Amino acid sequence: MAKISIPAANIEYDCTDDTIMRAATRAGLGFPYECNVGECGNCRFELLEGEVTYLRPNPPGVTERDAQRNRYLGCQALPKGDCKIKAPLRDHYKSKHLPQKTQGELIEAFDVTHDIREFRFRLSQPVKFLAGQYGLITAPGVEGARAYSMCNTGESGEQWHFQIRRVPNGAATTSLFDHLKIGDVVGLDGAFGMAYLREDAPRDILLLAGGSGLSPMVSIARAAAANPALAERKIHFIYGGRTARDVCGESFLKELPGFGERIHYYGAISMPDDPSSAGWSGRVGFVHDIAEQMFGENINQYEVYFAGPPLMSQSVMKMLIKGKVPATQMHFDQFY
Secondary structure (H helix, E strand, O other): OEEEEEHHHOEEEEEOOOOHHHHHHHOOOOOOOOOOOOOOOOOEEEEEEOOEEEOOOOOOOOOHHHHHOOEEEOOOEEEOOOEEEEOOOOHHHOOOOOOEEEEEEEEEEEEOOOOEEEEEEEEOOOOOOOOOOEEEEEOOOOOOOEEEEEOOOOOOOOEEEEEEEOOOOOHHHHHHHHHOOOOOEEEEEEEEOOOOOOOOOOOEEEEEEEHHHHHHHHHHHHHHHHOHHHOOOOEEEEEEEOOHHHOOOHHHHHOOOOEOOOEEEEEEEOOOOOHHHOOOOOEEOOHHHHHHHHHHHHHHHEEEEEEOOHHHHHHHHHHHHHOOOOHHHEEOOOOO
16 A cells, blocks of 8 residues: 655545545545546646556656656556655545446446447446546456546436447447447446536536537436426537537437426537438537527526537637636536
8 A cells, every 4th residue: 555645735645556646536635637547637746755657658648848847647647655746736626426446237228329329337336426527437358447427417326327439449439339248347437527517506507519528418417407406597408410410419308307498409510511411400510609609798607518529629618718708617527
């Protein structure tokens, strides 16, 4: 067992068979992070004493400058023994439900679109999560975990459901889509993430999604619709796909009380000339453009949650900044 100490905060915690950042979150500390898989670089810390090795060799979130300054990624750094570190702890990153390592048995799987499938796992022990958070899945035969957001709500924590998009030639999604069978068991870890439903926010809700960003936005919509305290909040859900066959999500919202009244869904495509889009009569454009057209100068009156491919998220962010949406009203987890 390694002891990790943060002298500036007079804090010490245990780290056993875990990364420095994840062990910190399990100890209830607010260690900064986002992607959790070594790509975004938001979990950097300075190593003052001790040695670490990386869970993922040469993670892309590390720069040459980091190496020169003895900085490492907390989500990938495994201590070889006791360590002293410098890390900017923030209360914002503390988890309401402490992340746990567990296992999940696949009990159901079905296609949502031609390349998105919902996987439902029954956990070996209940682990609660907040709507919009994500978990790490270790798929059979695949080295390393991958981050995927849950689409159900986590009050009981007995099951975690994921809507996952197949990545062409992706090792993890190939394992999940092509080899995982009912009854198979995967490793799960979580929950993680900052883009969870803010139940105390007084504003209407705007959900923007593309690709497998569908999953956390469906989770938030479901939780908001079921919460009596949010009964007066309107929910607007925009989902963007390249072609008509990529558009999905409306069927999940139709199951919610208030659909068509306080809950509204809008599908959009960015490639209307594609043969598979023939007959499309919905909106045309990118998610950020559709949102700007629909809500204009009033967009800063909403609590905005978004998830999707990196380019979509970057475009949404620019649009929200242009629309003067305060940072405290923008909620997303940075993935690559």
